[in-house]
Amino acid sequence: MRIIGKIIATLAVLAALGATIILTLLHTQYAAPMLRQAVNQLTPYTLDLADVRYHIRDPWHLTLLSPSLSINDSQPPMSADRISFWLSPDSLTKRQWQFDSLLLDKPVVPAQALNQITLPEIRSQRLAISRLYVSTNTMVLGQAELQLDNWHYRPGTTTPWWQQFKGSFQLAADSAQWQQWETQQLLLDGHYGDSQWTLNGFSFDWQHASVNGQLGLDSDKKTLTIHQLTLSGLQLQDSGLTQIIRHQLENWASEQWQATLKRVDILDSSIELPAVSLNHANLSITNWQWPRSAYSQQDAWLSFNAESGSWQQQLFTDPLLDVNFRPHEVIINGASVNALEGYWRVEGKASPGALQLDNFTSKGIKWFLPADWANHLSLALSPFKQINIQSLDIGYAQLTAADSDTPWYINGLNASGKNIELRTQPYLSLWQGNVAATARQASLNTVDLFEPLVEMSSDNGQWQLEQAFLPFKDGLLEATGQIALSKEGQPWQLALQGDSLPAHILPRWLSVPWPASGHIDMTAAFQGLGQNYASLSHSLNGELRAAFRDSAVELGGEVLFNAWQQASSSDIPAATKAEVDKATPLAITPLKITSDRGRMTISPLSITGKEIDVLFKGQWDLATPSGQQLELEAKIGCQRLTKRWQEGQQTVSGSLCDGSSI
Structure with a gap:
């Protein structure tokens, strides 16, 4: 037993002596070579560093200056300006790396080196990284400061290293990009645990706007709650960016994400896009549930105002909108605009x-x-x-x-x-x-x-x-009527009374080839069914009577005769002053149009003048428009003209004074 005791005592003395030697060397210029040699001999990696800082009064604290760790000669090394360890005493008993704090200053980790190196399991109550630069397929951080509580790195998991923690976190970055969203002066202060992210405060600059707020996110339940979000001074002019936003929202909706906007404020902002522009606009939204529709909201509010803007190239100023969204209704408390x-x-x-x-x-x-x-x-x-x-x-x-x-x-x-x-x-x-x-x-x-x-x-x-x-200038048209919209077939009645109506309303309003001047006195009364054209064509009954006064042909008979040869009345040229001065008076018999269950009849209408003689008559059935038969016969001296409107076509025939056909 004495021998065993002596052996143990000897080993204890040797261990104490070895620890003393190591601690002593850590205070000397040999600390860096000693650590370098130990890593190079005991691991497959190559360590290089400029210096080691250590003091016995802080025995669990060690600082490495300019460390560099290489996997092999063909890969660039991982390096940092400084790494400080505050080793936890538990690491000695639990046989794993545990730190009270771990500080990395300006780490540089090439992507290919990160994929090949295998780090041990590491725990740290606080992980702090300063002057961090990260570049991945979805995220870029520049000049970042990161702090994570209760960091527990476990190799071999699919979870990124920056999500392997539970507790508070802080992030500050001069610039940041996430899935094409670029920001500057990013600040995050929050908490993470069990797939739930809580941002007690965040702020950044985006599209000239200062953005800040608080939110909570549950990645398992796919829910986002924005407790407060404020954008001040937004300037949005990139239509491509709006397409990216719309596409991203569509993707989130397809992945069954849901969001609650408890309070969102957009202040003093301007938008300049092809279809819409707004200047100095303010928008507030509360209690909005996305992607629910406007009629599916529980109790959401929206208020909006702006200095000016445009929509579809229509300018407006001072728009105001105050709207409350409730289940199955949208209450417009007030909406106004100068436009x-x-x-x-x-x-x-x-x-x-x-x-x-x-x-x-x-x-x-x-x-x-x-x-x-x-x-x-x-x-x-x-x-x-x-x-x-x-x-x-x-x-x-x-x-x-x-x-x-x-x-x-x-x-x-x-x-x-x-x-x-x-x-x-x-x-x-x-x-x-x-x-x-x-x-x-x-x-x-x-x-x-x-x-x-x-x-x-x-x-x-x-x-x-x-x-x-x-x-009109010298006449009046009066109308009364009714229609029973609630009854089958929608029966209707219409009565017209015209006194001294100007004759030029006929070609302008009814497309009737009537180039004569004068006035018309008329009465009309019709009735029928108006639900559709088929009902009308079989039910129209009524009569129109018209008398013509002070009628005259302002263009002259020869010009009128030539004009009627054309395809439409729009080809009739306007009268010159000389032609008006020599207008030919006309004697016109009364016009009578009757309809019996959609079968229309125009009684023969005679037009007689100094050099022109015209007869107009016709009939047609509304139910069979192809059966339309309207005929105009005109005679000027030895010239003859017959014009027919039949089955949607116009035909002109006749003869001239030399015997040639028209």
């Missing part, structure tokens, strides 16, 4: 298939409508089958559709209405309420109207045209 040289405001709510407005107000707008304005209107109203407006107020509007097939404009339009209900299917119609409209001046296909007036009402689909006054 088209006027002012717009609406309040109300929208739900799937219905729009209910408390008021719709527009003042002083001047709108040049595009050529396909009707399609734009239909597309805008298509989400709604029903539109209710409690109070309609349109004042001093000017609308111009110069590029339409039938050009028109209205100047000084004033329209008002109460308790309006519009139905958009199968076409836009007034189902309930009252509407009245007046204008200072209007024009329809170059025919001027002065102070027209229209009043209509509807009660549960029983639509009434109370009165329509269309005054």
